[in-house]
Amino acid sequence: YYQEAGRAGRDGEPSECLLLWCDGDVSTCRFFIEGDSEYATQQPEEAEIARAAQRRMLEAMVGYCHTTGCLRRYILNYFGDQTPFGNGSTECGNCSNCLGEFESIDVTDTARACVKCARELGGAFGKTLVADIVRGSKSQRVLEGNFETLDSYDTVSDSISQVKEVIELLASEGFLQVSEGKFPTVGLGERSHEAFMEDFTFSIKQMKKSTLPKKGKAASSPASSATFGVGATSVGDDALFEELRALRKQLADAGNIAPYMVFSDRALRDMCVRRPKDALDFLEVNGVGSRKLERYGEAFLDAIAKFEAGE
Known part of the structure; x- marks a missing residue:
């Protein structure tokens, strides 16, 4: 990040x-x-x-x-x-x-393990050791401190970098607390008790993998055009684009928002190129995430399916 x-x-x-x-x-x-x-x-x-x-x-x-x-x-x-x-x-x-x-990556189990480990350590150690313990490290420091006997030991399979990110986010949201000083330690925050509630969930974000064309792939392929936002040029694509624009305007008016807040022109062009058939396909469209899919996916998928069927 x-x-x-x-x-x-x-x-x-x-x-x-x-x-x-x-x-x-x-x-x-x-x-x-x-x-x-x-x-x-x-x-x-x-x-x-x-x-x-x-x-x-x-x-x-x-x-x-x-x-x-x-x-x-x-x-x-x-x-x-x-x-x-x-x-x-x-x-x-x-x-x-x-x-x-x-x-959005669900890291609830990792978050709960980190809070549990911080509680077991009494806030006396830094996040690197916390990450090593929950990941089941057999480093000299872990073994010499008998930290492998803790309940939180070896309960997480995530990478050490991701565990550290979780710890930072837990601290920023008050579940953990990172102490002051040149060698900060990880202790419990005022919200730490929430991590052990049944309805506790925790997630971090991860940028979507780039869809840039692989070396040697033709730059004129549909995926390449969609990636770089190149407008569709066929008559069929232009016709579909106009239908999707009309649908976008209808949804924007209903929500009292600007059309670009529904989808950008680039997203609509990408729909015209990809012609998504289901939710997974729709998530591949430029600018589409889980929220956009939930709000507008059904309407746009239905419009594309009807266009394909010639209705």
Whole structure:
């Protein structure tokens, strides 16, 4: 994942750009926040105020990177703006999350295991050890600490990078708490008890795999045209495109939203090229995710099927 955000300066106001590319960058940011060099000329109280501001901003950015909700709403909430969008919705319908440009991965079992492990460790160790324990690592540190005897040991099969992402997201949402200092530890957050409730679910987002054409594949193939948003050119495609545009307008008017919030022209063109026949096919269309499928999939699939049948 990667996102950009302002980094707090010495007065607590944004002063520079922060780029998060991978989990290691979050740890690096925490290390620098807790370092002494940047605050050498400040009084201890002033330095702690600046560090606290940077910690809050870092946690907010980690949450922004991982959230599966509306990104625009997340930013507005950060600045204290709770005003609904023009259509009364809490979703903008136009950010990458609302457009479904990611896959939602269920990591409930992993999340519960991480919270359980943090509880067993008493908040005394960092996320790398937590990840090693739940993944059943036989590292020297795990064996010397007899951590293989914990109930949470070897209960997760996910990669270590994904487990660390889960831990970060759990921390950003209050299930876990990452301590301050140069060597942060993972403890329980105020919502940790929720992880053991029967209805607890937890998911992270993963960007959809690229559908770029493989090397040597003809650039004029349907998949290639759809990938790069090249407009359909056949008479049949143009006719279908106009029908889908009319359907989009009808749905947009019914929902009191702009047509592009239903689907972009690029998505409609891709439908014309792919001619999806079921839900799985429809999810392959550019800009279609689970939310769009749930809201509009049936209507568009029906329209395409009728067009194909010549009705």
